[in-house]
Amino acid sequence: MKKNTLFVLTGLATALLLAGCATGPSVAELNALTNQIVKSSFRDQSHVKLTRLTETDETNLACSEADVAGKPLDDKTARAIEAVNMKTIKWPSDGKFIGDWKEGEKIAQSGRGLTWSDSATMESGGNCYNCHQIDKKEISYGTIGPSLYNYGKIRGVSDPASPASKAMVEYTWGKIWNAKAYNACSNMPRAGHMGILNEAQVRHIVGLLLDPKSPVNQ
Amino acid sequence: MQTRRETLKHSAVVAGLLATAGYPGFAMAAFNKAGFDAKTVQDATKAFGASSLAESKDVTITAPDIAENGAVVPMGASTALAGVKQLLILVEKNPSTLVAAFNVSDTVDANFSTRAKMGQSSDVYAVAIMADGKALWAKKEVKVTLGGCGG
Amino acid sequence: MADPMRIRAQAAGGKATVRVLMSHEMESGQRKDAAGKTVPAWFIQEVTATLNGKQVLSAEWGPAVAKNPFMQFSIKSAKAGDKVAVTWKDNKGETRTDEATVS
Amino acid sequence: MKTVFPLSIAAAMALALTPAMAQKTASQGIDEYRAMLADGNPAELFEAKGEDLWKKARGPKNASLEKCDLGKGPGVVKGVFVELPRFFADTQRVQDLESRLASCMEMLQGFNAAEIAKTPFGRGEMANVTALATWVSAESKGLKFNLSQSHTQEKTFYEVGKRLFFQRGGTHDFSCASCHGEEGKRIRLQDLPILTKSPGDGLGFAAWPAYRVSNGQMWSMQLRLNDCYRQQRFPYPGFGSDATIALSTYLGVNAKGAASIAPAIKR
Numbered sequence: 001m002k003k004n005t006l007f008v009l010t011g012l013a014t015a016l017l018l019a020g021c022a023t024g025p026s027v028a029e030l031n032a033l034t035n036q037i038v039k040s041s042f043r044d045q046s047h048v049k050l051t052r053l054t055e056t057d058e059t060n061l062a063c064s065e066a067d068v069a070g071k072p073l074d075d076k077t078a079r080a081i082e083a084v085n086m087k088t089i090k091w092p093s094d095g096k097f098i099g100d101w102k103e104g105e106k107i108a109q110s111g112r113g114l115t116w117s118d119s120a121t122m123e124s125g126g127n128c129y130n131c132h133q134i135d136k137k138e139i140s141y142g143t144i145g146p147s148l149y150n151y152g153k154i155r156g157v158s159d160p161a162s163p164a165s166k167a168m169v170e171y172t173w174g175k176i177w178n179a180k181a182y183n184a185c186s187n188m189p190r191a192g193h194m195g196i197l198n199e200a201q202v203r204h205i206v207g208l209l210l211d212p213k214s215p216v217n218q
Numbered sequence: 219m220q221t222r223r224e225t226l227k228h229s230a231v232v233a234g235l236l237a238t239a240g241y242p243g244f245a246m247a248a249f250n251k252a253g254f255d256a257k258t259v260q261d262a263t264k265a266f267g268a269s270s271l272a273e274s275k276d277v278t279i280t281a282p283d284i285a286e287n288g289a290v291v292p293m294g295a296s297t298a299l300a301g302v303k304q305l306l307i308l309v310e311k312n313p314s315t316l317v318a319a320f321n322v323s324d325t326v327d328a329n330f331s332t333r334a335k336m337g338q339s340s341d342v343y344a345v346a347i348m349a350d351g352k353a354l355w356a357k358k359e360v361k362v363t364l365g366g367c368g369g
Numbered sequence: 370m371a372d373p374m375r376i377r378a379q380a381a382g383g384k385a386t387v388r389v390l391m392s393h394e395m396e397s398g399q400r401k402d403a404a405g406k407t408v409p410a411w412f413i414q415e416v417t418a419t420l421n422g423k424q425v426l427s428a429e430w431g432p433a434v435a436k437n438p439f440m441q442f443s444i445k446s447a448k449a450g451d452k453v454a455v456t457w458k459d460n461k462g463e464t465r466t467d468e469a470t471v472s
Numbered sequence: 473m474k475t476v477f478p479l480s481i482a483a484a485m486a487l488a489l490t491p492a493m494a495q496k497t498a499s500q501g502i503d504e505y506r507a508m509l510a511d512g513n514p515a516e517l518f519e520a521k522g523e524d525l526w527k528k529a530r531g532p533k534n535a536s537l538e539k540c541d542l543g544k545g546p547g548v549v550k551g552v553f554v555e556l557p558r559f560f561a562d563t564q565r566v567q568d569l570e571s572r573l574a575s576c577m578e579m580l581q582g583f584n585a586a587e588i589a590k591t592p593f594g595r596g597e598m599a600n601v602t603a604l605a606t607w608v609s610a611e612s613k614g615l616k617f618n619l620s621q622s623h624t625q626e627k628t629f630y631e632v633g634k635r636l637f638f639q640r641g642g643t644h645d646f647s648c649a650s651c652h653g654e655e656g657k658r659i660r661l662q663d664l665p666i667l668t669k670s671p672g673d674g675l676g677f678a679a680w681p682a683y684r685v686s687n688g689q690m691w692s693m694q695l696r697l698n699d700c701y702r703q704q705r706f707p708y709p710g711f712g713s714d715a716t717i718a719l720s721t722y723l724g725v726n727a728k729g730a731a732s733i734a735p736a737i738k739r
Contacts, residue, residue, distance in 0.1 A: 284498060
C-alpha cells in the first residue's frame with residue numbers, strides 16, 4: 001500500500017516539477033494532485049466509504065474552493081447553490097412541525113452516529129450542543145454557531161400553530177433540514193438532506209426550539 | 219472497633235467469594251475489602267474502625283469545582299491535627315465510595331494527593347481517621363461535565 | 370512486565386515532596402468490552418514508599434484511582450541525596466519497585 | 473511542565489472577558505482543573521519508554537535507533553520535532569516524525585514499515601512509534617516551530633495540505649476549517665485553536681503528542697488527525713499517508729514561531 005502511494009506521488013511530483021519550472025504547479029495541477037492523494041490516502045472503514053469524499057456534491061466543492069481562495073462565493077453562485085438546496089427540503093409529511101421538546105433535547109445532546117466507530121444502524125444525534133447554546137441549564141456548549149437560547153421567544157413565537165408563526169416555523173424546519181438553502185456555505189450540516197436526522201427527529205428539534213413550554217423559551 | 223485480625227478474616231472470606239465469581243484472588247490480606255466495597259461514606263469509615271463521624275474545619279479536601287472529564291479528577295486530603303492515623307479520599311456517588319486510604323506515619327505529612335475516577339457529579343470527601351476512633355470529614359462538590367464532540 | 374514509574378523527589382524547607390506517576394490500567398471492573406462482557410477489575414491495591422530503605426508510607430487503593438496513577442506526598446526531614454523508593458502491588462499480585470534520588 | 477502555568481493563566485485571563493457569568497465560572501473551573509493536572513503529566517511515562525526504545529538494540533537487525541536521521545543528521549534529536557514534516561533525500565519524500573521513525577525502524581532495525589503502518593494505534597510496534605515520538609517531541613520542548621519550505625515537494629505538500637484543510641465532505645459537510653477556521657471558538661467546553669495561522673505557543677500543532685485523560689492514552693499527531701477525520705465523518709486516513717503528511721505540513725508551516733509544549737496533557 002505505502003509503496004504504491006509513494007510511487008504515485010513521486011511520479012506526479014516529478015511531473016509537476018518539470019511542468020511547473022520556476023512558478024511551481026498551477027492551481028489546477030494542485031487540485032488534481034490533492035484529489036489523487038485523497039484517493040490513495042483514505043480508505044473504507046466499516047460502513048464509512050471513500051465515496052463520502054470522492055462523490056462530494058457541487059455545494060461542498062464550490063465552498064471548499066472559495067475557502068482555499070480565501071474569498072467568499074460571488075452572489076450569483078451563492079444564490080444558485082441556495083436554490084438547489086432549497087429544492088431538497090422535505091416538509092413534514094403530516095403537516096406537523098412541532099415535536100416533543102424532551103426528545104429534541106436528547107437528540108441535541110447526542111453527537112453520536114455516522115463515524116466509522118459508530119454502529120451503521122444506530123439513530124444519529126444532532127450534534128447541536130457541540131456548536132450552540134440551547135437550554136441554559138447545559139453549561140457544556142460550543143460557540144461555533146449562535147446561541148439558540150430563547151430562540152422562539154426572541155422571534156415572537158408564542159403559539160407555533162398560529163398563522164403569525166407560520167413563516168418562522170417553516171424557516172426553522174428548513175434550516176435544520178438543509179442549512180445551505182439559506183446560507184450557501186454555512187458551517188452547519190444538512191441534517192435532513194444528508195440523512196443525519198429523520199423526519200421525526202427534525203420535528204423534535206423544531207419542538208425544542210419553538211415550543212413555548214420548552215426550556216429554551218423560558 | 220474492628221481489629222486487624224477481624225479484617226484479615228473478613229478479607230479472606232471476601233477473596234474466596236470473589237474468586238468463585240471469577241475475580242482474581244486477593245493476594246494481600248491487609249487490603250481493607252470491606253472499606254473498598256462500601257457504598258456510603260459512613261460504611262467505608264466504619265470499615266476503618268471509626269466509631270463516630272463528624273464534620274471538621276481542620277480537615278481539608280482539595281479538588282476542582284469542575285472536572286472536564288470524570289476519568290481523571292485530581293483530589294487531595296490533608297489535616298494538621300495531631301493523632302491522625304489515616305486519611306481517606308472518597309467520592310460519594312461512585313459505585314464504591316472509597317478511592318484511597320493513606321496511612322499517616324511520623325515521617326510523612328498528613329497531606330496526600332492522587333487522581334480519581336468519577337462516574338458523575340458528586341460530593342467528594344476527605345476523612346481523617348483519628349487514633350481515638352473518631353472520623354472527621356470535609357467535603358466539596360465536584361461537577362463532572364460532558365466534553366468532546368461525542369457527548 | 371510493567372513499565373517503570375516516574376518518581377520525582379525534591380527537597381525544600383527541610384522536607385521532600387515526592388511525585389509519582391505509575392503505569393497501570395486501573396481497570397475499574399465496571400466497564401464492558403465490545404462484546405458486552407464485564408472487564409474484570411485490575412488495579413493497584415497497595416502502595417508503599419521508603420526513605421533510605423526505611424518504610425515511610427503505606428496506602429491502600431481501590432479501582433477508582435485513575436488510570437496511570439499519580440500520587441503526591443511529603444517526607445519529613447529528607448534531604449538531597451536521600452533515596453526514595455516506591456513499590457506498588459496490584460490485585461493480580463504483580464508488583465513493581467522504582468527508586469529516585471532526592472534533588 | 474512549568475511552561476503550562478503561564479499559559480493557563482493567560483487562558484484564564486482571556487476567558488475572564490467572556491460576558492456570560494455562568495460561562496465564565498465554568499471556564500475558570502475547567503482552567504483550575506487543567507492546572508491541577510499539568511503537574512504530573514502521565515506523558516512522562518511514555519517519554520521514558522520512548523527514550524529507552526531509542527537506545528535499545530531491537531528488531532531483526534538487533535540495532536538501536538541512535539543513528540536515525542530525523543532531519544538534522546544521524547542521531548540528532550534535539551530540535552528536530554519543530555522542523556517536521558520535511559523532505560528526506562533517502563526516501564525521496566516529505567515525512568512527518570512518525571513516518572520517519574517507522575522508516576528508521578525499517579532501515580536500521582529491520583522492521584517492516586508498511587506492517588507498522590497497518591498496526592492499530594496503541595498496539596505492538598505502533599505503540600512504540602508513539603512512545604518514540606513522545607520522547608523526540610519532548611526533546612524540543614520550548615523551541616519554536618520553523619518548518620522548511622525550500623524543497624519543491626515541501627511547497628507542494630503545503631499547498632495540498634491547505635486544500636485538504638478546507639475540504640468539505642462526508643455526511644456532515646465538515647472540513648478542518650469548520651472547527652479550526654476562526655479564532656475564539658469552542659466545541660462544547662473545548663477551546664478550538666485556529667489553524668490557518670499560528671494559534672500561539674503550545675496550541676494546536678505545538679501541543680501534540682499529548683496524553684488524553686479521557687481514555688488514558690498517549691496520542692500522537694497521526695492519531696490526533698485520524699480522530700479528527702473520524703469525527704468529521706470522513707473515511708479512514710492511512711497512517712503516514714500523503715494526506716496526513718500534507719495536512720501536517722500545512723499546520724506545521726502555519727505554526728511558525730509557536731513554542732512547542734509537547735508532550736502536553738489534554739482532556
